[in-house]
Amino acid sequence: MTSFLPDSIEKVIDEFSRLPGIGPKSAQRLAMHLLHSPEMRVDALASAVAGMKKGLRFCEKCFNISNGELCNFCADPLRQQELICVVEDILDVIALERTGQFKGLYHVLHGVLSPVDGIGPEQIKAGDLKSRIEEMLSGGVTAASMEIIVATNPSLEGETTALYLTKLLKPLGVRVTRIGRGLPAGGDLDYADEVTLTRALQGRLEYI
């Protein structure tokens, strides 16, 4: 089919197909949409993509997106310095911030362990987390006062990563916790899968 379309359109289809969740058919449809869009919109998309990474930095401490050396959270002395929430991605930081319930700091792994995709501990910011904690401990923070909340997704990869981090950080003497798993708000018990229900039972809390 490809030989019927001009090269410039083929290129767009090809680039779109490389994006996650976009198959060849969707890529074709997107290219056709752009073809019928005003030049202005096409240029806006192109320049937005081209300029995305310009001037973008990551926080030296937690690897969140940042404007300077430190991100807004790490630079804020009012946040609890001994409480670190470990997340997979920048979007997770945003999701947690929206709750308004977390007052500690973050650590963005930028990925999860996934041997199938060739992602090992070196590809994510796991070692950086360890040295960050070690630095804090040698800087006078007591291990007993620290808590590391592992908030990776409750997926196979997320759980594997959580286990790996626990093994990595436990020897430092800090408290390592896993974010609560169970029934989501508004969820239906008889529609929940076995894994979710098992975890909901294991994660039960006593009324006080």
Next chain:
Amino acid sequence: MTSFLPDSIEKVIDEFSRLPGIGPKSAQRLAMHLLHSPEMRVDALASAVAGMKKGLRFCEKCFNISNGELCNFCADPLRQQELICVVEDILDVIALERTGQFKGLYHVLHGVLSPVDGIGPEQIKAGDLKSRIEEMLSGGVTAASMEIIVATNPSLEGETTALYLTKLLKPLGVRVTRIGRGLPAGGDLDYADEVTLTRALQGRLEYI
């Protein structure tokens, strides 16, 4: 949520969300993917989009994509000149060419009638089709030798457009046909909806 992300990423998310079939969540995911992609891939996408419309022309006769004044089909004297297949989009031309069964010419409407979206006869290449046929008739082609196959999609808009075209072209004396509708290959009769089945009955052919 938007206030937590840098402007450059917001822009990409915003532009992606404007594309059909991409919601705000998918747009976020795509932006995150690009953020973790090598600079090279991001630039490739940006320049592919930016360069897509450069040097792109439409055939003066059938409005298919073209390298010169006429597209490959219209410039080919071996194609049946009196047989014109009317399609919605360029992708439909490709789909029909893949069958290898059609040896006539095309006419690309670049859309279908859709009052809801504000698309009337002036927004599609319907008038151009009429004048194209009129020109052929005044050029010596007899109306009886011509056939216009309306191959718009069997959707509400496609059928409306097909009806409109029939009314537009019938007065010229040419034969106007509609592409066959019925059960798709590999389809299951008891899974077919009523409209499809009705059309399949209406479109039945006698064994010869």
